[in-house]
Amino acid sequence: MRVFWTSILLIAGLFAATASAQAAECGNVSIAEMKWPSAGVAANLDKIILELGYGCTVALVPGDTIPTFRSMNDKGEPDIASEFWVNAARTELDSAIRKDTLVQAAEILSEGAVEGWWIPKFIADANPEIRNVEDALKHPELFPAPDDEAHGAVYNCPIGWSCRISTENLFRALGAEADGFRLIDTGSAKGLDDSIAAAFQNKKGWLGYYWAPTPILGKYDMRRLSFGVDHNRAEWDSCTSVPGCARPQVNSYPVSRAFTIVTRAFAGREGPVMDYLKKRAWDNSTVNEVLAWQDEHQENNHDAAIYFLRNYADLWTKWVPGDLAAKVQAGL
Numbered sequence: 001m002r003v004f005w006t007s008i009l010l011i012a013g014l015f016a017a018t019a020s021a022q023a024a025e026c027g028n029v030s031i032a033e034m035k036w037p038s039a040g041v042a043a044n045l046d047k048i049i050l051e052l053g054y055g056c057t058v059a060l061v062p063g064d065t066i067p068t069f070r071s072m073n074d075k076g077e078p079d080i081a082s083e084f085w086v087n088a089a090r091t092e093l094d095s096a097i098r099k100d101t102l103v104q105a106a107e108i109l110s111e112g113a114v115e116g117w118w119i120p121k122f123i124a125d126a127n128p129e130i131r132n133v134e135d136a137l138k139h140p141e142l143f144p145a146p147d148d149e150a151h152g153a154v155y156n157c158p159i160g161w162s163c164r165i166s167t168e169n170l171f172r173a174l175g176a177e178a179d180g181f182r183l184i185d186t187g188s189a190k191g192l193d194d195s196i197a198a199a200f201q202n203k204k205g206w207l208g209y210y211w212a213p214t215p216i217l218g219k220y221d222m223r224r225l226s227f228g229v230d231h232n233r234a235e236w237d238s239c240t241s242v243p244g245c246a247r248p249q250v251n252s253y254p255v256s257r258a259f260t261i262v263t264r265a266f267a268g269r270e271g272p273v274m275d276y277l278k279k280r281a282w283d284n285s286t287v288n289e290v291l292a293w294q295d296e297h298q299e300n301n302h303d304a305a306i307y308f309l310r311n312y313a314d315l316w317t318k319w320v321p322g323d324l325a326a327k328v329q330a331g332l
Contacts, residue, residue: 026056026270030078032063033301037291038213039063039083039258042108044305046082046280049316052331053324054273065089072263073101079266080277083108086257093261103267105260105277111284112255114224115163115211117154117170119143121221123205132226133174136207140180143205146195152181155195155208158188162241167209169240169248170227184208196220213284218292227252279319286312306332 029050033043043060050056061078065088068081073096086093086104096102117133123142130136136143140152154171157164171183186192192208193216199206200220210222231252232240239245260277267274290312294304309316309332317325 026050026054026273029056029058029080029266029270029273030061031058032068032072032078032081033060034063034065034068034081034083037215037294037301038109038287040301041287041290041294041304041308042082044301045308045316046080046277048302048305048309048332049276049320049324049328050273052328053320054276056273069093069096069261072261076101076263076265079263081261083258084261085113086259087254100264103262103264103274105262105274106279106281107257107259108281109213109258109284109287110281112257113211113213114255114284115209115253116224116227117167117208118210118217118222118224119205119207120199121223122203124223130225132228134228136225137174137176137179137181143181143207145182145184148182150180152176152179153184153207154181155184155186155192155206157192157209158186163209163211165243166236166240166253169242169245170251173248173250196222213287213291215288215291215295217284218288218290219296231255276320280316282315286315 031043031046033040043063047058047060050058063078063081065085068078069084069089069092071077072081073092084093093102093104097104117136119130119136124130127139127142130139130142137152143152143154145151145153154167154176156167156171168183171177171181176183184195186195186208192210195208196206196210196216197220198204210216212224227250229250229252231254232249233254235249235251236254239248240251260280262274262277286308290304290308293299293307294301297303299307309328313325313329320328
């Protein structure tokens with residue numbers, strides 16, 4: 001019996017030593033904290049899990065899509081970009097993956113980042129015949145323009161945003177003006193958000209451009225409408241996204257893909273962490289809710305990540321082994 005218990009203690013000690021060795025091997029890790037909200041929270045989420053669960057020492061560094069990609073590809077730093085929108089550098093990223101300088105891990109936004117024209121859910125529920133954009137354009141009375149309820153409104157993006165061009169072209173392609181609609185300039189990002197908030201406060205219809213994941217769609221229940229056609233990349237590149245295109249056609253917005261990318265040097269030395277980075281993904285509804293909480297409470301990215309870990313354990317504990325999940329929970 002004494003030999004049995006001695007063996008058990010020895011095995012337990014070996015497991016503990018192995019875990020300690022893995023934690024020690026993790027060492028220093030750098031993660032790009034991108035400028036937009038979902039990516040900033042994701043970077044802080046990774047920092048917390050890597051530190052509490054894997055024993056890493058993590059530094060967050062400022063990041064943005066192209067500069068971060070070039071730095072990772074050319075200099076091997078930072079080690080991780082938690083949310084990298086690959087559409088912005090797809091050709092270059094594919095080349096880096098083929099050359100084995102960068103590694104693509106999980107698609108962190110599991111549904112992709114989506115764009116389109118949206119309406120409030122209360123309007124969709126009350127008008128089940130509205131299934132797509134063209135259906136909505138048959139009802140200008142449901143989406144009254146500000147200060148001119150004789151016309152319907154389609155809310156556009158601020159000047160300087162690429163979505164302003166696509167929305168203008170789609171407005172013309174759909175013949176929305178002939179259907180009694182006006183294209184509304186919201187002036188700024190805040191103006192666009194405020195127009196949605198006002199629609200819900202006054203229980204009036206709203207139709208216009210928006211995207212996910214975002215705090216607004218965590219606060220207000222909106223439904224994205226179909227354009228009734230698939231995304232045509234050639235048409236998008238040659239006309240839909242081109243200012244003043246002469247003959248725009250009805251088109252759908254592309255889905256923007258967001259993956260985690262890491263340097264090859266990091267992937268080669270961090271097997272356990274890579275297992276996590278290959279599993280970690282969340283849906284737009286979850287991100288919307290977290291960003292809405294962050295916006296409402298005016299919290300920083302770190303606190304928003306803590307909020308997620310405390311309130312969405314059913315999701316994130318599937319990304320890591322049970323013992324590491326327990327370490328993270330104990331450290332919160």
